[in-house]
Amino acid sequence: MKDKESKSFIKQIKRYAKVGGVVGTLATKLASQKYLGVKLDKKKHAAEVRKALGNIKGPLMKVAQLSATIPDLLPSEYATELTHLQSNAPPMGWLFVKRRMAAELGLHWQKSFKEFGKEASRAASLGQVHKAKLPSGKEVACKLQYPDMMSAVTADLSQLRLIFSIYQSYNKAIKTGEIYKEITQRLTEELDYERERKLTQIFGEIFSKSSYVHIPKTIDNLSTKRLLTMSWLEGKPILDFKNAKKEVRNTIAKNMFYTWYKPFYEYGIIHGDPHLGNYTIQSNHTVNLFDYGCMRIFEGKFIQGVIDLYYALQNNDDEKAVHAYTQWGFANMTKNKLDVLNKWAEFIYSPLMEDRVQKIQQSDSGIYGAQVAAKVHKELKKLGGVKPPKEFVFMDRAAVGLGSVFMHLKAEVNWHEIFHSLIKNFEIKKMKTRQQKILKLVKL
Numbered sequence: 001m002k003d004k005e006s007k008s009f010i011k012q013i014k015r016y017a018k019v020g021g022v023v024g025t026l027a028t029k030l031a032s033q034k035y036l037g038v039k040l041d042k043k044k045h046a047a048e049v050r051k052a053l054g055n056i057k058g059p060l061m062k063v064a065q066l067s068a069t070i071p072d073l074l075p076s077e078y079a080t081e082l083t084h085l086q087s088n089a090p091p092m093g094w095l096f097v098k099r100r101m102a103a104e105l106g107l108h109w110q111k112s113f114k115e116f117g118k119e120a121s122r123a124a125s126l127g128q129v130h131k132a133k134l135p136s137g138k139e140v141a142c143k144l145q146y147p148d149m150m151s152a153v154t155a156d157l158s159q160l161r162l163i164f165s166i167y168q169s170y171n172k173a174i175k176t177g178e179i180y181k182e183i184t185q186r187l188t189e190e191l192d193y194e195r196e197r198k199l200t201q202i203f204g205e206i207f208s209k210s211s212y213v214h215i216p217k218t219i220d221n222l223s224t225k226r227l228l229t230m231s232w233l234e235g236k237p238i239l240d241f242k243n244a245k246k247e248v249r250n251t252i253a254k255n256m257f258y259t260w261y262k263p264f265y266e267y268g269i270i271h272g273d274p275h276l277g278n279y280t281i282q283s284n285h286t287v288n289l290f291d292y293g294c295m296r297i298f299e300g301k302f303i304q305g306v307i308d309l310y311y312a313l314q315n316n317d318d319e320k321a322v323h324a325y326t327q328w329g330f331a332n333m334t335k336n337k338l339d340v341l342n343k344w345a346e347f348i349y350s351p352l353m354e355d356r357v358q359k360i361q362q363s364d365s366g367i368y369g370a371q372v373a374a375k376v377h378k379e380l381k382k383l384g385g386v387k388p389p390k391e392f393v394f395m396d397r398a399a400v401g402l403g404s405v406f407m408h409l410k411a412e413v414n415w416h417e418i419f420h421s422l423i424k425n426f427e428i429k430k431m432k433t434r435q436q437k438i439l440k441l442v443k444l
Helices: 002-036 042-054 059-067 076-082 094-105 149-170 177-190 193-206 246-267 300-314 318-328 335-353 367-382 390-409 415-423 428-441
Strands: 127-133 139-145 227-231 269-271 279-281 287-289 295-297
Touching: 094 139, 094 227, 149 177, 177 390, 193 227, 193 246, 193 269, 193 428, 246 269, 246 279, 246 287, 246 390, 246 415, 246 428, 269 390, 295 390, 300 318, 300 335, 300 390, 300 415, 300 428, 318 335, 335 390, 335 415
Parallel strands: none
Antiparallel strands: 127 139, 139 227, 269 295, 279 287
16 A cells, blocks of 8 residues: 555656646746746747647646636736647557556457557547447447546646645735635546546436437446546537538537536536537537536526526616625625626626527627626726635636637527526426436436
């Protein structure tokens, strides 16, 4: 046992050395600029950081992507560069893959497959996917976790704490404690492919009667805590449809909206990672949804808060808005704090307010959203800051991430109509019953 712990510690030290230079340089240069007045070519340095992170497998890439979505956590030059990280670190070679597969399924693992692709079809931050064929002829995807990911997570989260502590020392607008907790919990969960297998099955049940989305079927006897085997779903990247006919783009946008928010409003579960690599589009414009490691399960009162805030904004009802924010977990609400938070909420909710066909936002660029976020951030700083509840992190990420997809598609849809079709029958008690029933189904 001690030998195992020792090896784990050595791996963590190696990881610190590997990523510490990247994060340490970023932290030092930002601090030097802030406190010593040292001039820094942020654009050039940001590109260097992105390049360095792009060659490091593991959770730091996910942390970087997420950090880039939190308003003003990093200077805009860094946020812009980090949003381009597409989790495409160089894949493991074939000899490495064979060793990893043998560790998960035993020395004779290849007998379980008629064919097994030697090249990874996709390399992500925590693992890579290989296309294979079972003896029955069925095509499958084998998602294989990189080795020593627990050591990498432990090391990378310590680096994130360093970034957050430096940020917090000179910027008091957003308290990062709960954000750090949420990222830690979700990343740790993502390492457990057994949990992801069960969540994949949960989404399969949720969408069992839906034709607009396809969920892979898991192959349980060929899955472990670090290997997930599931049916192969053929599709094209969503950005391939950027120049498709308007009707096609609108159909894809509607399908994406329902795919993300049906589980949320009916079962209190949301897919927390609307990353472009986590879905593809079939020829009939339906959605293939992948990667169920980053899930958030909510209490009914949080979802009720989302709905209450919508009606509060629509009716200028401050009392209802305060109640909604409290349901979300925001504490110590004041009139000034309410006014500032409502500015961000109005930006997020605006396409849902009017019963008409419209774009997700009037501008086709993300600049307006960034401007709203910057204004909100500046005003929160004056008020002594705000501590976002941890549940808020991935909910907000989903909303902003999907919004950017709809902007790419230039979709024009009646968002109000779709939203109301999802919330019209919401009741906390019924949602909780559905949630408990489906979680028990797979013993999650």
